Amino acid sequence: MTLDSDKVLLEVRNLKTYIETSSGLVKAVDDVSFDVRKGEIVGLVGESGCGKTMAALSVMRLLPEPYGKIVGGSIYFDGQDLTKLSEGEMRAIRGSKISIIFQDPLTALNPIMKIGEQIVEAIVSHQQVDKNEARQRAINLLHSVGIPDGKVIANQYPFRISGGMRQRVMIAIALACDPTLLIADEPTTNLDVSIQAQILEVISDIRRKRGISVLLITHNLGLVAWLCDRVFVMYAGKIVEQAPTEALFTNPSHPYTELLLKSVPKLDSPKDKLATIEGEVPNLIMVPKGCRFHLRCPYARECCRAVEPDLVKVGIDHYARCLMQDSRYNVEWK
Amino acid sequence: MLVGVKNLIKHFPVTKGIVFKKTVATVRAVDDVSFEIEKGKTLGLVGESGSGKSTTGRLILRLLEPTAGTIKFDGLDITSLPENDLKDLRRRTGVVFQDPYSSLDPRKRVMDIISEPLLITNWGDRKRIAERVYELLDLVGLRREDSSKYPHQFSGGQRQRIAIARALALSPDLIVADEPVSALDVSVQAKIINLFSNIQKELQVAYLFISHDLSVVRHISDKVAVMYLGKIVEYGPANMMFDQPLHPYTKSLLTVIPVPNPKLMKSRKPTVLRGEIPSPINPPTGCRFHTRCPYALKQCSEEEPPFVQANPNHFVLCLFWKEIDEGVLIPHI
Numbered sequence: 001m002t003l004d005s006d007k008v009l010l011e012v013r014n015l016k017t018y019i020e021t022s023s024g025l026v027k028a029v030d031d032v033s034f035d036v037r038k039g040e041i042v043g044l045v046g047e048s049g050c051g052k053t054m055a056a057l058s059v060m061r062l063l064p065e066p067y068g069k070i071v072g073g074s075i076y077f078d079g080q081d082l083t084k085l086s087e088g089e090m091r092a093i094r095g096s097k098i099s100i101i102f103q104d105p106l107t108a109l110n111p112i113m114k115i116g117e118q119i120v121e122a123i124v125s126h127q128q129v130d131k132n133e134a135r136q137r138a139i140n141l142l143h144s145v146g147i148p149d150g151k152v153i154a155n156q157y158p159f160r161i162s163g164g165m166r167q168r169v170m171i172a173i174a175l176a177c178d179p180t181l182l183i184a185d186e187p188t189t190n191l192d193v194s195i196q197a198q199i200l201e202v203i204s205d206i207r208r209k210r211g212i213s214v215l216l217i218t219h220n221l222g223l224v225a226w227l228c229d230r231v232f233v234m235y236a237g238k239i240v241e242q243a244p245t246e247a248l249f250t251n252p253s254h255p256y257t258e259l260l261l262k263s264v265p266k267l268d269s270p271k272d273k274l275a276t277i278e279g280e281v282p283n284l285i286m287v288p289k290g291c292r293f294h295l296r297c298p299y300a301r302e303c304c305r306a307v308e309p310d311l312v313k314v315g316i317d318h319y320a321r322c323l324m325q326d327s328r329y330n331v332e333w334k
Numbered sequence: 335m336l337v338g339v340k341n342l343i344k345h346f347p348v349t350k351g352i353v354f355k356k357t358v359a360t361v362r363a364v365d366d367v368s369f370e371i372e373k374g375k376t377l378g379l380v381g382e383s384g385s386g387k388s389t390t391g392r393l394i395l396r397l398l399e400p401t402a403g404t405i406k407f408d409g410l411d412i413t414s415l416p417e418n419d420l421k422d423l424r425r426r427t428g429v430v431f432q433d434p435y436s437s438l439d440p441r442k443r444v445m446d447i448i449s450e451p452l453l454i455t456n457w458g459d460r461k462r463i464a465e466r467v468y469e470l471l472d473l474v475g476l477r478r479e480d481s482s483k484y485p486h487q488f489s490g491g492q493r494q495r496i497a498i499a500r501a502l503a504l505s506p507d508l509i510v511a512d513e514p515v516s517a518l519d520v521s522v523q524a525k526i527i528n529l530f531s532n533i534q535k536e537l538q539v540a541y542l543f544i545s546h547d548l549s550v551v552r553h554i555s556d557k558v559a560v561m562y563l564g565k566i567v568e569y570g571p572a573n574m575m576f577d578q579p580l581h582p583y584t585k586s587l588l589t590v591i592p593v594p595n596p597k598l599m600k601s602r603k604p605t606v607l608r609g610e611i612p613s614p615i616n617p618p619t620g621c622r623f624h625t626r627c628p629y630a631l632k633q634c635s636e637e638e639p640p641f642v643q644a645n646p647n648h649f650v651l652c653l654f655w656k657e658i659d660e661g662v663l664i665p666h667i
Contacts, residue, residue, distance in 0.1 A: 047519040162610050192382035192546065194607045194626075197590035201606055219520060222592025226599045246596045263524035264594050265553035267576060273531070274524035274553070280489055281519075 008076075009213050010036040010059065010181055015073035017051075017058045020066075024285040028054040030237035031073070036181065041207055041214040043224040043245070046234035049281055052217050055234070056183050059215075060100055061090045077181070096126040099174035103186035105166035109158040115169050116154025122176035141172040144209075145202050164195035171202060178210070185217045200227060221264055225249060230317065233257050236282050236292040239311065243318040253320035255297045291323065299324060301332050335406075336507055336540050337371040337394060342403035344389055348615065359615050363389040365564035366403070368641070369557075371508065374538035378555030378572065380548055382611055385561040387544045391510045394542060395427055396420055408507065425455060428501030432513035434493030438485040444471075444496055445481040451503045470499040473536075474529060491522035498529065502537070510542045515550060527554060548591050552576050557647075560584050563622040564614055566641070570648035580650040580659055582627050583607075605665065621653065628665035629658055 017029035028051040036042045046052045057063050058070055061082060075082040077098065082090065102108045110118055119138035123129060129137070135154075142150030145168040158166055167187060174182055184203065188196040204227060206212055216228060224231050224245060231248050233241040233256065241254040252258040262275035279296040282288055288295050294304040303323055311319040312326045323329040343366055348359040364386040371377045381387045392398045394405060396412060404413045412423055431437040438447055448467045457463060468478050474495040485493055494514060501509050511530070515523040531554065533539065545551050551558055552572055559569045560583065568581040579585045586605040593599060607626045612618055618625045624634035631654070639653045657663040 047521060164610060192611065193548070193587055193590060194382060195610070196592075197604060197606045198608075201604075220592055221520070221594035222599075225594050225596040226592045249594060249596050260520060261594055263521050265524075265527065265547075265549045266595070267549050267552055267588070267591065267593055268595070268598070274528055276525045276528060277521040280491075 007037045008035050009038050009040075009078065010215070011076040012055070012059065013074050013076070015055065015058060015075065016071045017054050017063065017068065018071050019054070019064070019068040021285075026284045027237050027287065028068075028284060029058060030287075032234070032237070032239055033073075034232045034239060034242065036213045036215050038180075038213055039207065039211045040229045041204070041216055041227050043228035043231040044215060044217045044234060045219065045221060045224055045231060047219055047281060049284065050234040051237045051284070052234050053185055056100070056185055056215065056217050059183065060094060060098060061085075061087075062094075062100075092126070095122060095174075095179070096177040097179050098181045098183065099177075099179040100183040100185065101167070101170045101174050101187050103189050105163070105170045106158060108170060109166060111158055113157075114154065115156055115158060115161070119154070119169070119173050119176055122173045126177045137176075138172070141175055142169070144175070144206070145169075145172045146198065147172075162195075164191055164198060167191065167199050168202060171199075171206070175206060175210075175212075179212065181213045181215065182206075183215045183217070186219070187216075188223070189218075189220075203227065221249075221261060233260075236287055237284055238292060238321065240293065240322070241318075241320045242311070243315070247315055247318045251315065251318075253314045253318065253325055254293075254322050255299055255324075256293050257320075259298075291321075299333065303329050303332060335370050336373045336408055337542075338404075338406040339370070339390075339394065340368045340404045340406075342367050342390070342393060342405065343401045344386075344393055344398060345401045362564045362614050362617055364393065365617075367559075367561070367564075367566045369559050369566060369569055371540050371542060372556070373507065374534065374540055375556040376534065376541040376543050376554055378551035378558040379542060379544045379561060380546065380551050380558065381561030382546060384563070384611055384614055386564040386614070387561050388512055390561070391429075391512050391542055391544050394508075395429060395510055396423060425504050426507045428504070428506040428509040430494070430497050430501050430509060430511040430514045432516050434490055434497050434517070435485075437497055438493055440485055442484070443481065444476075444483055444485070447485070447496060448481075448500045448503055451500065455504060457504070466503070467499075470502055473502065473533065474499045475525075489522070490518055491525060494518065494526050495529065498526075498533070502533065502539070505537065506539060508540045508542065510544070512544045513546065514543075516545065516547065523550075530554060548576075548587060549593070560587075563612060563617050565622055565651060566649075567623065567651045568649065569641075570645070574645065574648050580644050580648070580655045581623075581652050582629050582658060582665075583623050585658075586628070621651075629654060629663050631663075 013033050015029050015032045019026040019028050044052045059075055070083055116138050120134045123134040123137055139150035147153050147168055188199050228245050230244050232239050235256050241257045252261055259275050259277045277296050290305045290307055291309050294300040309321045309323045311321045314320050314325050324333050344364040346361040346363055347357040349355045350358045379387045393400050400413055445467055448470055449463050452463045467481055476495055515526050543554055555572045558572045558575050559566045562583050568584045579588055586607050589604045609626050620635040620637050621639050624630040639651050641649055641651050644650045654663050
């Protein structure tokens with residue numbers, strides 16, 4: 001992978017985030033590398049427990065310490081290694097340069113504070129502006145996320161407004177200090193289809209108008225197809241495939257990606273039996289040796305049990321972690 | 335026809351006060367809906383939150399008292415059967431809920447969970463019941479040994495299998511499945527959907543499959559009903575509805591569902607509906623969808639649209655469906 005510092009905004013390299021639990025050490029993020037370029041929407045997809053949220057929280061340095069820790073690797077943001085920063089320095093970046101929105105805006109918002117105040121708080125904690133100006137900006141922000149009557153909404157408490165409205169408010173708070181990177185962790189999972197479409201419109205709108213980069217964390221491959229320029233697919237703590245969106249969908253090169261795509265019911269091809277993946281997601285305390293997917297992989301061979309595959313190049317910007325794609329081993333399948 | 339529903343209405347009172355309760359408003363959860371479920375077939379019921387789809391499911395099972403209308407089950411009018419006479423209905427229907435974590439008793443073993451309906455109905459002696467449980471476990475893809483485990487020892491997908499086995503215990507004619515795959519991961523979801531299809535092929539059980547996910551509904555259903563604010567706005571055979579939707583609401587939904595196909599996503603023009611879903615306490619006058627409809631005219635806010643048959647078996651609740659379908663009326667947003 002070539003690194004062009006003019007274009008790359010976030011570069012996560014060999015990140016390892018482990019969590020101590022009563023039943024053992026969970027290697028939630030195990031040697032993961034990904035990058036987000038300027039103005040790009042990048043998807044990080046995977047099923048529950050694959051480590052995608054832990055990867056995002058690592059970037060924000062919001063891990064549940066002391067149990068969750070970054071034990072290795074680096075996170076370069078704008079040329080600065082975030083893993084080396086103190087908590088104070090990190091605080092200056094959080095919310096001002098990198099913002100995050102979560103799946104459930106009701107728990108993310110303060111229930112006993114008016115919405116306007118919460119946005120104002122985000123503004124004044126990073127910028128030198130007086131309250132009146134901050135208040136005006138809050139209303140403008142609400143306007144820019146599609147809430148025309150910002151004045152009315154700013155005076156409400158979070159429980160008074162709908163889920164879609166709350167997510168808009170979360171985005172307004174996230175945008176309060178003009179961040180360059182927005183991390184969206186399952187931003188529309190709890191919302192109805194018609195409301196989801198509105199929120200996605202807001203997200204692609206702010207990318208277009210403000211040039212913000214977005215790291216979209218989701219389990220929904222449809223969202224990825226809709227919004228993302230590039231995708232990283234995670235499985236059991238590892239990136240198993242990365243590609244430009246179109247390449248991933250037209251030419252999935254890891255068996256997991258391939259099966260995942262086939263297992264989604266589609267509007268355009270109904271009724272045939274859906275593909276399934278045998279077995280269950282492995283426990284991240286005792287990951288299988290060799291390729292992590294080999295126990296569930298229909299193509300698995302002897303070598304998959306012993307050798308842990310590397311990410312190998314399969315196309316432009318397209319990499320897959322599978323021995324089938326590796327010239328040193330792929331004779332076995334031919 | 336297994337289930338026939340006509341002009342079904344369910345209103346919930348909103349009360350104020352504790353001692354002197356008075357009704358201050360009405361939630362029109364289900365407001366005049368009609369549909370049929372064929373033997374051994376699947377009716378998909380789609381809609382967003384608050385559209386009344388779960389309430390409809392509960393009404394058919396007579397877990398709720400209908401306010402008005404009729405429900406017929408296998409020819410028998412069950413609308414106002416007293417609780418005592420409902421035993422037969424209970425035996426012939428099953429239910430699967432969304433959350434397999436809260437729908438299974440955590441202190442009971444799988445054997446006890448699945449055998450409960452069998453015991454209650456005096457289905458047979460202990461040995462026969464145990465045999466039946468093993469048979470059911472086999473049918474849903476679990477092992478005999480699993481019968482001595484507790485729900486917490488299973489994953490979400492496996493728990494849903496247990497719930498399905500319980501619903502099938504008495505060989506019902508109808509299963510109401512309320513968002514049965516919404517809490518599951520994609521790869522697990524596919525397995526459960528396949529399981530539903532296989533069971534139907536084998537046992538000819540009918541499903542009322544309630545979901546907010548149009549792709550899932552299209553995959554599994556023979557017929558589909560789309561609900562919006564307590565009304566069925568479109569009803570018809572699945573392929574017809576998805577290939578040629580007539581109601582503006584269905585049309586719009588079909589353009590905003592994320593589909594895992596980037597080329598299609600880039601080429602299509604999403605019609606994003608404005609505004610929020612109105613409250614079913616004070617639904618809009620006239621057509622309930624007019625506040626968000628991209629085609630709405632003045633007449634739509636005044637006149638309630640009739641449920642008309644647009645094509646054979648294909649019904650739509652819209653005053654101007656024809657004009658929209660012929661392209662005479664174009665969206666103004």
